[in-house]
Amino acid sequence: MHQLDQPLEPILLPGSRHLIVPSDLFSNLDEQPEQLIVELVTFPPHETLITRRINNNSGEQASSVPFAAITFRCPPQTHGVVRLLPKNLEILHQLVQASGLDLIHFVRDRLRNWSPKALPRDARLILIGHFPKMRDSTSHPEVSDIWGFVTLSTIKEIGCAVGAWSADGNSVGALIGGQVDLEKSRSVEIHVLNVHFALSRSQAAELNGLQPDETAIVAIGLGALGSQVVPKLIRSGFGQWRFLDEDIVLPHNLARYELSSHAVGHPKALVCRSVFNHILERPTVDDALVVDVLQSKDKHERLRSMLAESELVVDLSASVPVARSLARDFDAPARRISAFLNPSGKDLVVLAEDEKRNVRLDWLEMQYYRELLSRTEFADHLVVNEAGGLRYARSCRDLTARIPEDLVGLHSAIASRAIRQVKAKPEAVLCFWKSHSDLSVESLRVEGSAVFEQQLGNWLLCTDSVLLAKLASHRLARLPRETGGVMIGSHDFQRQIVYVVDLIPSPPDSEEWPTLYIRGYEQLADYLGEVSARTAGMLHYVGEWHSHPNGSSTQPSRDDRKVFAWLETYMKSDGLPPLMAIVGDIDVSWYLGTLSG
DSSP: OOOTTSOOOOSBOOOSEEEEEOTTTTSOTTOOOEEEEEEEEEETTEEEEEEEEOOTTTTOOOOSSOEEEEEEEOOOEEOOOOBOOOOBHHHHHHHHHTTTOOHHHHHHHHHHTSOTTTSOTTOEEEEEEEEEEESSTTSOOOEEEEEEEEEEEEHHHHHHHTTSEEEETTEEEEOSSOOOOHHHHHHOBEEEEEEEEOOOHHHHHHHTTSOOEEEEEEEEOOSTTHHHHHHHHHHTTEEEEEEEOOOBOOGGGGGTSSOOGGGTTSBHHHHHHHHHTTTSSSOOEEEEEOOOHHHHTTTOHHHHHHHHTOSEEEEOSOOHHHHHHHHHTOOOOOEEEEEEEOTTSSEEEEEEOOTTOSSOHHHHHHHHHHHHHHOGGGTTTTOOOTTOOEEOSSSTTOEEOOOOHHHHHHHHHHHHHHHHHHHTSOSOEEEEEEEOTTSOEEEEEEEOOOEEEEEETTEEEEEEHHHHHHHHHHHHHHTTSOOEEEEEEEEETTTTEEEEEEEEOOOTTOEEETTEEEOOOTTHHHHHHHHHHHTTTSOEEEEEEEEOOTTOOSSOOHHHHHHHHHHHHHHHTTTOOOEEEEEOSSOEEEEESSTTO
């Protein structure tokens, strides 16, 4: 009556007692019995024995009632008969013998070879059996049952019952050719245990429908988003981690952190390592540093080596200075990924460098600002929450954002998947997720554009293929007349970088002639104000651009030199380098700080 598509019948009916064992306990069936740390958890009608190996270097002690585990594997058997739960060692022996294994002799041989120094003989014995099952006598094993059996007798009593030893008071001696005492084996009472393997990385990944991944990852920032993203990735079997964070956990953090009140007062990096290392069977967080990345980048060797040894750096700090420092200040090959929420917590942004780091995190930041300017749906993306910050202490800096925890939870789930997905692909990418009041989400993915860098005097000019194409398109559309406009971007004074991100085309009151261009100013101030508002002041005016006719060089004309002289006076009053771009029919020439090119 058993249909071919039905699962095979179990060997035994399950009981109410459970046994949790190390995931690799069956990896070597020839091992001697081993001592285990055992924790008994009782909640009627259930009992659970949680076992783990003793770390010889930790100074741990076994429980007051020590246990030893012996594993055995039965020959394959055809399914179909569900047995009653065995009550003693003799009945268990008969059950196993039906499959072709003499359990009594198996246990006797194991105990004879066991060194008395390994365990006290007052230990209880746990037998863990592997029962392969076939659908019929001609098929191969499809699946295996794994069952555990805990004895109420001591190992000394069991050894005497199976003929391994002879006891005289406290003295125990090995027997040569000893016989099994069935009466004594019948008196060895046992309880059946439902065996569960501790959650390993591979099983966690399988339960998530994924492949395990041991990529060496440094996570920077274990705040609201980071404390929720990282454990989600660990639970999916992803990453071998190291943590960096300088802050401690304060009470208000618990509103959005994946931590409890026990963490308050402790450094975030250290407490997250402790908590997250208990998710899977083996630790997944190797190290944690309580450091300020910006203050320690030049003097903390452990920090630099940590980044140098990683394969992936995940920035969850929501800090522009940290992201730019990771992009430019650390000579490490690891690919950088940055994930952060906007001020209201409604939108998530993920920036991912390409594998070769040709498109770095700092340029992806600039491309992100450009997308904010070009898409009306993100017009309020960087607008600060109307309710403002919430003061949690008396210092002028003791403000925290008002962001609902459900939004952090929603976006942390999206970010954890995004990190896995972008890591699997080599290209640079910029991703947005915009949530709505009903928690529905719409997404946007933009490929990272090719970056062009040019050292001009003391400054590094940084732009990309999108802007160069845009300059060429505007010039072509106005031929045979010259045209021009304003460049917008950002200055990094610390590293002396000028980012040229976008352009403003020719204002309506400009004068355009075949060999002359005079830029107007109508609506320009309003547009620059809009640029500043949409990007929270991150983009601003950086210089001028104009085109030259076909067949003309991109060298500055006499009029261009006059404009540059004015630009130099105007920009240097704010400590900024003057910038001019001249667009020709073949290329673009950039002049930064000086007209020498």
